[in-house]
Amino acid sequence: MRPAVLALGLLVAAAQGSGYQRIPAGEYRSVLKYEDLKGNRAVAAYELMTQPVTNGEFLKFVKSHREWQRGRALPLYAEPSAYLSHWQTSTALGANVSSQQPVTRVSWFAATAYCEAQGARLPTWSEWEYVAAADETHRDARQDRAWRERILAWYAQSAGTGLGVVGRTPANVYGVQELHGLVWEWTEDYSAMLVSADNRSQSEADRARFCGAGALAVDDRENYPVMMRVALLSSLRGADSTSSLGFRCARSLR
Amino acid sequence: MKRQAGLLVALGSALLLIGCQGGSQAPVVAADTGGSAAGDFGPPQGEPVKAILTSPPNVPPPTNRTAPAKVIVELEVREVEKEISEGVKYTFWTFGGTVPGSFIRVRQGDTVEFHLKNHPDSKMPHNIDLHAVTGPGGGATSSFTAPGHQSQFTFKALNAGLYIYHCATAPVGMHVANGMYGLILVEPSEGLRKVDREYYVVQGDFYTVGKYREKGVQPFDMQKAIDENATYVLFNGSEGSMLGDKALKAKVGETVRLYVGNGGPNLSSNFHVIGEIFDRVYTEGGTRYQENVQTTLVPAGGSTMVEFHMEVPGTSILVDHALFRAFNKGALGMIKTEGPDNKAVYSGKEVDSVYLGDKAVSATPVAEAATASASGALTVKQQIAAGGALFNGTCSVCHQANGEGMPAVFPPLAKSDYLKADIDRAITTVLNGRTGAIKVNGKDFNSVMPPMSQLNDDEVAHILTYVLNNWGNPGGQVSAAQVAKVRGTTARPKGAAN
Numbered sequence: 186m187r188p189a190v191l192a193l194g195l196l197v198a199a200a201q202g203s204g205y206q207r208i209p210a211g212e213y214r215s216v217l218k219y220e221d222l223k224g225n226r227a228v229a230a231y232e233l234m235t236q237p238v239t240n241g242e243f244l245k246f247v248k249s250h251r252e253w254q255r256g257r258a259l260p261l262y263a264e265p266s267a268y269l270s271h272w273q274t275s276t277a278l279g280a281n282v283s284s285q286q287p288v289t290r291v292s293w294f295a296a297t298a299y300c301e302a303q304g305a306r307l308p309t310w311s312e313w314e315y316v317a318a319a320d321e322t323h324r325d326a327r328q329d330r331a332w333r334e335r336i337l338a339w340y341a342q343s344a345g346t347g348l349g350v351v352g353r354t355p356a357n358v359y360g361v362q363e364l365h366g367l368v369w370e371w372t373e374d375y376s377a378m379l380v381s382a383d384n385r386s387q388s389e390a391d392r393a394r395f396c397g398a399g400a401l402a403v404d405d406r407e408n409y410p411v412m413m414r415v416a417l418l419s420s421l422r423g424a425d426s427t428s429s430l431g432f433r434c435a436r437s438l439r
Numbered sequence: 440m441k442r443q444a445g446l447l448v449a450l451g452s453a454l455l456l457i458g459c460q461g462g463s464q465a466p467v468v469a470a471d472t473g474g475s476a477a478g479d480f481g482p483p484q485g486e487p488v489k490a491i492l493t494s495p496p497n498v499p500p501p502t503n504r505t506a507p508a509k510v511i512v513e514l515e516v517r518e519v520e521k522e523i524s525e526g527v528k529y530t531f532w533t534f535g536g537t538v539p540g541s542f543i544r545v546r547q548g549d550t551v552e553f554h555l556k557n558h559p560d561s562k563m564p565h566n567i568d569l570h571a572v573t574g575p576g577g578g579a580t581s582s583f584t585a586p587g588h589q590s591q592f593t594f595k596a597l598n599a600g601l602y603i604y605h606c607a608t609a610p611v612g613m614h615v616a617n618g619m620y621g622l623i624l625v626e627p628s629e630g631l632r633k634v635d636r637e638y639y640v641v642q643g644d645f646y647t648v649g650k651y652r653e654k655g656v657q658p659f660d661m662q663k664a665i666d667e668n669a670t671y672v673l674f675n676g677s678e679g680s681m682l683g684d685k686a687l688k689a690k691v692g693e694t695v696r697l698y699v700g701n702g703g704p705n706l707s708s709n710f711h712v713i714g715e716i717f718d719r720v721y722t723e724g725g726t727r728y729q730e731n732v733q734t735t736l737v738p739a740g741g742s743t744m745v746e747f748h749m750e751v752p753g754t755s756i757l758v759d760h761a762l763f764r765a766f767n768k769g770a771l772g773m774i775k776t777e778g779p780d781n782k783a784v785y786s787g788k789e790v791d792s793v794y795l796g797d798k799a800v801s802a803t804p805v806a807e808a809a810t811a812s813a814s815g816a817l818t819v820k821q822q823i824a825a826g827g828a829l830f831n832g833t834c835s836v837c838h839q840a841n842g843e844g845m846p847a848v849f850p851p852l853a854k855s856d857y858l859k860a861d862i863d864r865a866i867t868t869v870l871n872g873r874t875g876a877i878k879v880n881g882k883d884f885n886s887v888m889p890p891m892s893q894l895n896d897d898e899v900a901h902i903l904t905y906v907l908n909n910w911g912n913p914g915g916q917v918s919a920a921q922v923a924k925v926r927g928t929t930a931r932p933k934g935a936a937n
Contacts, residue, residue, distance in 0.1 A: 267559070267587050330662065334648065338658040341530040343518040343560055369562075409610045409661055413563065416609045420564030420585040427586040429562045 205232040205436060206360040213315045213325060216411040228315045233308060234433035236351040236362050237370065238299060241284030243291065246299050248276055253295055262294035264424045271428065285350035287368045287431040293423040296371045300434035307373035308435035314411065317364040319357040327408060336410040339366045365410070368431035375418045472726055475573055478597035480548035480628065483509035492541035495675045496687055498637040498698060499544040502626055507548035514541060515556040516565045523645060523671060524678040524769060526654040531618040531676065532563065532606070538676025539641035539702060540604070540621030547599040547628050552591065553578065559587035563608065570602035570740070571623045579607035599627035601724030601742040603700050612704045616646055616664050618676055620702030622742060627726070634746060635693035641700040642708045642737065642759060642770065643676065644669035651768060667705040672764035674757060674772045681757065681772030689749050691778025696746045703739030710737050712747070712774070713756040719746040734760050749776045751785045804828045812897055812919065819904065819916050826905025829898055833891065842910040848886060850879040853910030862917060866925040869899050890931055896922040
């Protein structure tokens, strides 16, 4: 009987799609060095989707929000040659795309619109980094070499090798899945994370591009998984999208 | 003549000095090329040229240009899974789909319009730092490119030389460790010395979670990279990239130039070609050359050009002469040269004979046994003593003094099931030699034992008696008559003395 119950549980989770999980408030040490912040960074309690948004969910969204369909979305908000270009048509996934795969090739603007339609928003980098530091049993697993290697192993696969579906890996200690190992994810404030385009001069961020934001640099140089995520996000403009970049939404507590 | 006059002006002060000393044989001092300050030949002329890019080990043809051009380079970054060693897969990040990346060839003074494309299937953003660029980041600050995007920047190639290019995206070491490097050649304005063949070779060190040659898909190991503990050290990104059918080719009488780079990320290369002496080494890829060099150092993120003339046919082996890298981590390549022998330069093997050293036969027991045999009073003990002396002189070179042989090469005689099974076969083997596959004590051997034509029947009998009575063998005795019988009924290989 037990496997049946378990299967049913999974089914429910899949049917619900991305439910939200309450993330308790806390402090953590960011991998990034903020000029205006010494020591730990505080994160207020909030809610985060347990899984990345899927193709199926995003398809539903564009059907009800026609302005975000491929071919209709403004090029300024979604680079037309890439945006949802893997779907068969603007309103059908086609045989090669699974509704259970995380949606990719979405711009920051489109991801933001999706979350807003849910009464939500994209998580901030801090909110994301705070939760993504956890493994199945620890809130901060970042010093665990095996955990890092596991993440790096995903980085070693080309994005062309085929995308998995959501909900297949164990949840971390917060009950959140697939923060690593499936897709990169947009964050609300990604554009404020610009480090220098020449990543060797990280201690000397390009201040001219920040308009007053604190200069950013990578503090924990051993934490390559996060360093690479920052590098990827900082290479993008808001209308850009890639075949391995998705998102999930977050909600502030009322 | 005009050129000579120019040189005279350039060397004016030096000549003046020599003139004062009254020297008539003035040493030729090469003029300074002037570096980047003298490398701008004005705006590009003519239609833009699309650069020919080649995969290793190939090199694009000389530009053969006499005026500065606008050269368009289009390089695509791709993340690809390939074999790093037989049966071992690794995800390489590449410029152009290969490790090292495509070879780029331009001329000093050219204006290079560089397009960096990052394939849509890439997971990572990438950029490029060309050491041939004069400017911030060597182009890296202007070429940071997300997957499915492209960047463009333009530079003037002011300094002639051979330069590494590489990715400079965080974490830089990891991008480089995954194969993101290549060479760009900036020809001096007058071009390079003409040679018959040019090849492209870049060394790199690689770090995998699994051990050297551990099969399967092997991920990158960050800790090994930080510890500089390379799993593989390779030429052109895979073990066997230039071995066997893929060996570089040359002919006797030709001059070969290798454009050698070292991508690193960590190790310097001690570049050497076994069986060749570099006639000229353009040290560190620069303008001047050193002559008659055996091994040249190529720093990580650096290069060298080496030239050598092929005198004799055969296979020359490219190695990193830090030898465990060559023979235990994969840093091997080959140049196969075809053509007629030149025995005056290299004879081939002239003498191949056993050198006994302190294993020279003690003649006393052998003489005793011979006397006893003639009188018909030979004992097993005398045979063993004589056989021992003969064995140490003849057989122990291969089978070892303790009869253990050498694994996979020389079969053991100690506790040998093969020996025990058939004594006549053992006699035949000593008399006639043996070639081909046999199984001894469960191990396969496949080598050649020459016929021991120098031994007479008595001596063969003594040796085998010695062997049978040592190292856990069953004991027993072989007589000269037995040996004579085998000698009379079997055929010796052609050319072997009877």
